Every structure is written in C-alpha cells, then in structure tokens.
Amino acid sequence: MDKQRCTWCGNDPLYMEYHDTEWGVPVYDDEKLFEFLILETFQAGLSWITVLRKRENFRKAFDNFNYKKIANYDEAKFEELLQNAGIIRNKLKIKATISNAIAFMEVQKEFGSFSTYIWKFTNHKPIKNKWENLNGVPATTELSDIVSKDLKKRGFKFVGSTVIYAHMQATGMINDHVKDCFRYHEV
Known part of the structure; x- marks a missing residue:
C-alpha cells in the first residue's frame, strides 16, 4: 500500500525522498542548519524542487556548505560562482551567501552555536x-516574522519571513506535515 504523504511532494522521486527522510526532521547541527539556510536563500522566488535538483551542484560549488570557507570567498571565487551553470x-x-556565512559565525560567537540561537525561538523544541x-x-x-527581523538585524540577507518559515519547516522547528501524512507522527 502506498504511504500517505503531504501532497506538495507529488510523485517526483527526489521530492518524495526529501519529504520522507529530511523535511520536518529536527536539525540541531550548525553545518546542516547553514546548508538549509543557504538553500532556502537561493529558493527565494523559485520552487523548492528547482533548488533540490541542484543541491549537489551547490554542495560542490560552495565547498560542501563550509561557512568558514565561504566567509573568506574573494572576488575571483565570486566570479567563478557567477559562471557556474550548475x-x-x-x-x-x-x-548574500558570503555575508550570511560571516553573520552565521558572529551568531555562533555570541550564542555558542547557531543551533542554540535559532532554536531559542521555539523554546528548543519543535x-x-x-x-x-x-x-x-x-x-x-x-x-x-520575529525570527526574520532578528536575523536581518544581525546582518543576514534574503531571510524574509517566507524564507524563514520554509527554513523552520525544513529543519523541523515546525512540524507542518499534514495530520494524515505518515511522517506527521514520526517527526
């Protein structure tokens, strides 16, 4: 029998895999939180499946989402990224990815980890x-709205309320699986 899923993932195997294994699972790891933040940034104004299909290309282009390296990107690396068709x-x-990496590390300095900072908005539970x-x-x-405003105040870019809500859903801060979805009770 087919599993009952949130209808947004349709029948696309990549989307279904993402829905079934990642979306809505609580993420507390700073590296993974940064990856999702970057991917959500690039998703602004586009569909998530577009970004998901390019995820591995992003991973290669942005040094496996290593924010310490990204924070030090120079003009040559910026130009290289602009030419990357992947x-x-x-x-x-x-x-914004480069400046967000810098802001991300500033938050880590202040709170000990980005995870501690971002999860405080939900009292550290989904x-x-x-x-x-x-x-x-x-x-x-x-x-x-509150999280977006706070991130902007800290120098983050492309972190409007819609992007941040999607980030909170993706990283499990908010469980928005519909009630009849098989993942609703699992996450």
Whole structure:
C-alpha cells in the first residue's frame, strides 16, 4: 500500500525522498542548519524542487556548505560562482551567501552555536501543527516574522519571513506535515 504523504511532494522521486527522510526532521547541527539556510536563500522566488535538483551542484560549488570557507570567498571565487551553470547564478544571492556565512559565525560567537540561537525561538523544541490539508499551512507566521527581523538585524540577507518559515519547516522547528501524512507522527 502506498504511504500517505503531504501532497506538495507529488510523485517526483527526489521530492518524495526529501519529504520522507529530511523535511520536518529536527536539525540541531550548525553545518546542516547553514546548508538549509543557504538553500532556502537561493529558493527565494523559485520552487523548492528547482533548488533540490541542484543541491549537489551547490554542495560542490560552495565547498560542501563550509561557512568558514565561504566567509573568506574573494572576488575571483565570486566570479567563478557567477559562471557556474550548475547553480542558481544570482549575484545578490551569491553575495548574500558570503555575508550570511560571516553573520552565521558572529551568531555562533555570541550564542555558542547557531543551533542554540535559532532554536531559542521555539523554546528548543519543535512546534507541532495540526493541519488537515495544505490549504491551512501558512507561508509566514508571527514567529517567522520575529525570527526574520532578528536575523536581518544581525546582518543576514534574503531571510524574509517566507524564507524563514520554509527554513523552520525544513529543519523541523515546525512540524507542518499534514495530520494524515505518515511522517506527521514520526517527526
């Protein structure tokens, strides 16, 4: 029997795999949180499947999402990224990735880890919503507005409320699997 899933992943095998194994699973690892933040940044204005299909290209292009290396990218590396057809070649998003790596490390210095900082917004535990279907799932919430505003104040770019809500869903800060999805109770 087929598993009941959130309908947003459709029948695309890559999307289904992502839904079944990653989306909504609580992430406390700084490296993984940074990866999702970067991918969500590039997703702004595009579909998530577009980014997901290019994820490995992003991984190679951005030194396995190593924020310490990314923070030190120079103009030559920036130009190299702009020429990389395997990623989304948006000047502002590439620049934001570099400045976000710097801001990310500043947050780590202040809070000990980015994880400690970001999870404080949910009292260090996932928020479990109870959506009957995707129609009820918002694109933003008051909480994503607060987190977005705080990140912007700390120098992060491309972290609007919609991007941050998607980040919170992806990293399990918010469980937005619909109630009849098999992952709802698993995460």
